[in-house]
Amino acid sequence: MCDFKNHLFHTPVLVDKVIELLITNKSGIYFDGTIGGGGHSKEILKNFKDKGKLIGIDIDSGAVNFAKNNLKSFKNKTIIKKGNYANILEILKKEKIKKIDGILLDLGISSYQIDNPERGFSYFVDSPLDMRMDNDLRKNASDIINNYSKTELIKIFKKYGEERYSRIISDYIVKKREKKVIKTSFELRHLIESIIPGKNKIKSVSRIFQALRIEVNKELENLENFLKNFVEALKSGGRIIIISYHSLEDRLVKKYFRQFEKGCICPPDIPICVCGKGEILKIISKKPILPSKDEIKLNPRARSAKLRAAEKI
Ligand SMILES: C[S@@+](CC[C@H](N)C(=O)[O-])C[C@H]1O[C@@H](n2cnc3c(N)ncnc32)[C@H](O)[C@@H]1O
Numbered sequence: 001m002c003d004f005k006n007h008l009f010h011t012p013v014l015v016d017k018v019i020e021l022l023i024t025n026k027s028g029i030y031f032d033g034t035i036g037g038g039g040h041s042k043e044i045l046k047n048f049k050d051k052g053k054l055i056g057i058d059i060d061s062g063a064v065n066f067a068k069n070n071l072k073s074f075k076n077k078t079i080i081k082k083g084n085y086a087n088i089l090e091i092l093k094k095e096k097i098k099k100i101d102g103i104l105l106d107l108g109i110s111s112y113q114i115d116n117p118e119r120g121f122s123y124f125v126d127s128p129l130d131m132r133m134d135n136d137l138r139k140n141a142s143d144i145i146n147n148y149s150k151t152e153l154i155k156i157f158k159k160y161g162e163e164r165y166s167r168i169i170s171d172y173i174v175k176k177r178e179k180k181v182i183k184t185s186f187e188l189r190h191l192i193e194s195i196i197p198g199k200n201k202i203k204s205v206s207r208i209f210q211a212l213r214i215e216v217n218k219e220l221e222n223l224e225n226f227l228k229n230f231v232e233a234l235k236s237g238g239r240i241i242i243i244s245y246h247s248l249e250d251r252l253v254k255k256y257f258r259q260f261e262k263g264c265i266c267p268p269d270i271p272i273c274v275c276g277k278g279e280i281l282k283i284i285s286k287k288p289i290l291p292s293k294d295e296i297k298l299n300p301r302a303r304s305a306k307l308r309a310a311e312k313i
Pocket residue numbers: 009010011012013033034035036037038039040041057058059060063083084085086106107108109110133222
């Protein structure tokens with residue numbers, strides 16, 4: 001078994017692009033809302049001049065401890081804490097910071113989380129069905145599988161997994177759990193594989209695991225709450241970079257960036273603007289930026305990454 005204390009925590013994705021697009025002031029204040037092992041943060045810190053501050057947040061206390069250790073040589077320039085990036089405004093207020101120069105969100109899960117057999121994220125290792133990034137959450141994946149109604153299961157599998165066999169799978173889960181509680185990743189994987197026709201069973205397994213992870217960790221709610229508020233935190237000229245790993249996240253990011261770029265929210269049939277909302281954001285990446293083939297070869301987990309960047313006007 002892998003020793004997770006010494007495990008390479010996570011290989012950061014699109015690092016050069018992140019640095020190029022994020023840093024506009026080498027003595028500025030930056031917020032890494034998903035610090036993970038501190039891979040991106042370390043590169044940001046290396047780019048600082050004598051001044052500069054980085055606030056690093058992660059919902060996973062294991063990540064926070066790892067990042068603190070990884071970035072200990074930058075101790076006087078960092079504040080690293082457990083927290084939810086959705087609470088960006090409260091976090092900055094607590095640190096008495098008014099406006100910042102840049103924000104990075106690198107969504108999804110880290111290699112440390114997915115490879116750790118105790119966490120239950122992977123369907124390639126048999127482990128308890130947990131999937132909580134934040135150990136303080138009360139509900140884990142097993143609680144959802146064993147207690148949600150059939151209708152609720154169908155809803156989350158459809159909405160967060162975009163799984164066409166959601167109904168059949170939910171039906172079977174409900175039947176199976178009446179006889180025996182579904183406790184492990186392999187129990188769930190085998191159950192799905194036994195009911196799905198055809199060759200692409202593993203795709204359904206992957207979609208159901210994705211849906212569960214999103215539901216357990218309230219990933220889309222957190223992202224949407226963040227997107228509603230982050231512009232407040234940025235200085236004029238400050239930048240936001242978001243790297244997402246599936247279309248549900250990317251769609252939300254695109255929607256909010258476009259809305260802030262457009263500004264006015266008046267109905268199109270009103271001749272004069274009455275909402276008074278001006279443009280707040282300028283989108284820098286008209287199309288999402290993707291990792292190169294070389295990067296994907298070195299780090300296959302980068303393959304689904306999409307980076308979007310914008311600047312506060
Ligand atoms: C892909 S990893 C980030 C890796 C990081 N960029 C690095 O270079 O090591 C995503 C991280 O986001 C964290 N995370 C997920 N949802 C979060 C939330 N709502 N608030 C704070 N951190 C969150 C996860 O625990 C995980 O450590």
